[in-house]
Amino acid sequence: MSEITGAWRRTAAGAGLLRPDGSVATTIFAEMSGLATSTGALNLGQGFPDEDGPAEVLEAARSAIAGGANQYPPGRGIPDLLQAIAEHQERFYCVTLDPEREVLVTAGATEALASTLLALIDSPEDEVVVFEPFYDSYAACVALAGARLVTVPLRWPDFQPDLDALEAVVSDRTRIILVNDPHNPTGAVFSSEVRERIVALADRHDAVIVTDEVYEHLTFGEPHVPIATIPGAAERTLTISSAGKTFRTTGWKIGWLSGPEELVTAVMTVKQYLTYVNGSPFQPAIAVGLRLPDEFFAHIARDLEHGRDMLGAGLRAAGFDVSVPRGSYFTVADAGPLGATDADEFCRELPRRAGVVGIPVTAFVTPEHRADYATLVRFAACKRVDVIEQAASRLACMAP
Numbered sequence: 001m002s003e004i005t006g007a008w009r010r011t012a013a014g015a016g017l018l019r020p021d022g023s024v025a026t027t028i029f030a031e032m033s034g035l036a037t038s039t040g041a042l043n044l045g046q047g048f049p050d051e052d053g054p055a056e057v058l059e060a061a062r063s064a065i066a067g068g069a070n071q072y073p074p075g076r077g078i079p080d081l082l083q084a085i086a087e088h089q090e091r092f093y094c095v096t097l098d099p100e101r102e103v104l105v106t107a108g109a110t111e112a113l114a115s116t117l118l119a120l121i122d123s124p125e126d127e128v129v130v131f132e133p134f135y136d137s138y139a140a141c142v143a144l145a146g147a148r149l150v151t152v153p154l155r156w157p158d159f160q161p162d163l164d165a166l167e168a169v170v171s172d173r174t175r176i177i178l179v180n181d182p183h184n185p186t187g188a189v190f191s192s193e194v195r196e197r198i199v200a201l202a203d204r205h206d207a208v209i210v211t212d213e214v215y216e217h218l219t220f221g222e223p224h225v226p227i228a229t230i231p232g233a234a235e236r237t238l239t240i241s242s243a244g245k246t247f248r249t250t251g252w253k254i255g256w257l258s259g260p261e262e263l264v265t266a267v268m269t270v271k272q273y274l275t276y277v278n279g280s281p282f283q284p285a286i287a288v289g290l291r292l293p294d295e296f297f298a299h300i301a302r303d304l305e306h307g308r309d310m311l312g313a314g315l316r317a318a319g320f321d322v323s324v325p326r327g328s329y330f331t332v333a334d335a336g337p338l339g340a341t342d343a344d345e346f347c348r349e350l351p352r353r354a355g356v357v358g359i360p361v362t363a364f365v366t367p368e369h370r371a372d373y374a375t376l377v378r379f380a381a382c383k384r385v386d387v388i389e390q391a392a393s394r395l396a397c398m399a400p
Contacts, residue, residue: 077105133364187325314392
């Protein structure tokens with residue numbers, strides 16, 4: 001047993017899940033949310049909305065519970081949700097899917113990602129290319145799958161990858177290129193040149209493209225373009241999304257992935273031994289959400305863009321330099337002009353100093369690259385208008 005637990009500890013430590021003394025590491029999100037509670041600060045750290053989703057979706061969940069949809073659903077997902085996902089991809093992106101073979105419902109996008117990595121990683125020699133900074137579960141899932149994480153930096157202020165740097169790290173050892181677009185934590189939306197280069201490199205090196213597109217309906221001034229729609233991409237791309245961000249139901253954990261039948265089937269073989277199934281009464285509710293009129297999807301993007309602009313104005317008034325996001329919940333600001341040299345320490349002081357919580361971008365990078373993002377802070381704008389207004393006012397009061 002000691003050999004088994006020793007192997008687990010080595011893997012967990014490599015993924016950043018354990019402290020040097022062997023205790024379980026507390027995430028920066030838990031720490032900052034705790035500070036928000038203890039200080040009464042406004043929590044712009046964790047990226048979850050503070051308003052409920054559309055009434056039609058909530059009522060559909062209540063009706064499903066009352067109607068008895070409280071036992072195990074089919075393993076792949078209820079047929080109506082599978083059909084709704086396929087309809088959504090056709091409606092917004094002209095992507096045609098077989099709902100019975102090319103779509104899989106998961107316990108949120110994170111399970112879709114974990115199942116995909118566990119299904120497709122073959123050996124410790126496999127590499128997964130990600131864009132750094134990255135959503136924190138990426139590194140943990142790659143390590144737990146037994147692969148090697150290879151990063152491509154996204155640089156302030158536009159956070160677009162250097163294409164030569166991308167080409168330099170993709171090789172025949174690359175099993176997966178993992179793309180998050182729109183991007184968390186930076187709010188970047190990748191250019192068409194970046195998307196096309198990713199597809200070309202995946203084709204050249206026979207890699208699978210895995211896309212995390214949970215912010216697909218939260219772009220500003222431009223429609224989302226799935227990588228699967230680029231010529232040559234569909235046959236090697238798994239597209240992941242979820243209901244949490246679009247319908248403000250992060251706690252329901254209804255996600256999905258779609259792509260070629262062979263790849264989806266491989267992921268399902270793993271998924272069925274993780275959660276098996278999930279969210280029986282929430283699945284029909286999300287099917288209702290995916291069929292809401294176009295105006296609903298346009299409205300949520302406009303609302304978030306308004307919050308982004310209010311937050312950005314408050315940050316600039318406080319003396320931050322601000323990167324203007326083109327999508328997602330998030331705005332990244334540079335606290336360097338305020339004298340900060342360490343975003344971790346700056347964020348620990350910010351609740352007491354301004355009554356606002358943010359997350360250091362160093363929480364989203366590998367240890368060897370922390371210095372490159374040392375003064376950057378991520379703030380979430382997915383809050384009520386009055387909360388954003390109050391946060392902007394508090395931040396502005398920091399100005400010298």
